[in-house]
Amino acid sequence: MMKIRQVEIAVGAFMAAGLIALFFLAMQVSNLSAFTTGEGYKVSARFDNIGGLKVRSPVAMAGVRLGRVVEIRYDQSSYEALVTMRIESQYDQIPDDTFAKIYTSGLLGEQYIGLDPGGSEEMLADGGEITMTQSALVLEEIVGQFLFSKAEEKGLE
Amino acid sequence: MLDALARFGRHGMAALERFGRAHLLFLQIVAGITSLLPRPGLLVTQTYSVGVRTLVIVTVSGLFVGMVLALQGYYVLSQFAAEDSLGVMVAASLVRELGPVVTALLFAGRAGSALTAEIGLMKATEQLSGLEMMAVDPVRRILTPRFFAGLISMPVLAALFSAIGALGGYFVGVGLLGVDDGAFWSQMQAKIDWNEDVINGVIKSLVFGLVCTWIALFQGYDSVPTSEGVSRATTRTVVHSALAVLVLDFVLTAMMFGE
Structure with a gap:
């Protein structure tokens, strides 16, 4: 039987190793280091069609992530999707006439909200709404339009 | 014909009775925490033999x-x-599934079987009755520290498994196969969520730790006090733990990740 002190040291090291492993999972493997939830301010926007946008999808300006989508609801009165996003509080210089579009990262990648800054002097604050939006591109619609225009060209000849 | 039916009924009733005994024992073990708290030394010793040795x-x-x-x-x-x-x-596969599940299977094989054999032998050599003669409750003195040691050890072991597995994947992916170093980690950080993935994995490992230790302790405590009985109980511990872990894993995954 080992001495009680050695046992205690071994158990202490064991628990410490477990904590280090969890810390490693938090910082290196998961996104805890990149974004702390709970901070920041909320901004909403209405879209005709959000495509494949999901809760936790990134919100980016100039390709840099400023926040995430926190809630997606369907507004029955206007038949639109109401998307609420949380912007990190350090990014508080977003004009209130900013344009929000839904982009796709890569050909088959996930969808995110891209913000194009406007020229207004007023900045977005907590609870603000982005009024100018552009819906997600739906592949079927694009293909449909393409075929339609092709058929039109044919008809004109 | 009726004999076969009677035998079937007897088995069913015996199984139900065992199930009930297992739950009563569980309650006794958890209630024993009141006498464990003043003596944390017992917990440390057991965490050593259950956790550190695994x-x-x-x-x-x-x-x-x-x-x-x-x-x-x-x-x-x-x-x-x-x-x-x-x-x-x-x-994702490590943190969500393989970390908790494989660790629990290894834990049942390495620590669970040892617990069952230890307690079964204590029973066979009448050490447990000896404790009772000295007015020491064997559940509180023997089972409770082991139970909480298992409960503490499993999440620690599973977290270590996942962390070291991620490093192993890094060595092979980046070192051997030439995946880009930055993309490997940044994609990982972008897609793995702390609450959704890591915390759910920790919850899984806690549940598995509870179930595996509970099964091991019950099988030992409930074993037939002969060498054959102890050997059977040890086998049952590993088989039941493995089945319980895999079935529970499905249920937990469906609850956590299924919508």
Whole structure:
């Protein structure tokens, strides 16, 4: 039987190793280091069609992530999707006439909200709404339009 | 014909009775925490034999599981030119599934069987009755510290398994197969969520730790006090734990990740 002190040291090291492993999972493997939830301010926007946008999808300006989508609801009165996003509080210089579009990262990648800054002097604050939006591109619609225009060209000849 | 039916009924009733005894024992064990708190030394000793001694097998398995995941994942992902997502694949499968499940299976084999054999032998050699003669409750003195040691050890072991597995995947993916270093980690961080993935994995490992230790302690405490009975109880511990872990894993996954 080992001495009680050695046992205690071994158990202490064991628990410490477990904590280090969890810390490693938090910082290196998961996104805890990149974004702390709970901070920041909320901004909403209405879209005709959000495509494949999901809760936790990134919100980016100039390709840099400023926040995430926190809630997606369907507004029955206007038949639109109401998307609420949380912007990190350090990014508080977003004009209130900013344009929000839904982009796709890569050909088959996930969808995110891209913000194009406007020229207004007023900045977005907590609870603000982005009024100018552009819906997600739906592949079927694009293909449909393409075929339609092709058929039109044919008809004109 | 009626005899067969009667035998079937007898088995069913015996199983139900065992199930009930197991739950009563569980309540007794948990109630024993009041006498454990003044004596944390017992918990430390048991954490050593349950947790620290399982460390080697868990870390080595974690390393190799992570390495194999990277090799296999690379083969599939490279067909879609998506090697950069290798980090996500390795980390997600480790943190969500393989970390808790494989650790629990190893834990049942290494620590659970040892617990059953120890307590079964204590019963066979009448040490438990001896304790009772001295007015010491064997459940509180013997079972409770072991139970909480298992409950503490499992999440620690599973976290170590996942962390070392991720490193193993990194060595193979980045070192051997030439996946981009930055993409490996950044994609992983972008896709793995702390609450959704890591915390759910920790909850899983806690549940598995509870179930495995509980099964091991009950089988030992309930074993027939002969050498054959102890050997049977040890086998049952491993079989029941493995089945319980896999079934519970399905239920938990469906609750956590299924919508």
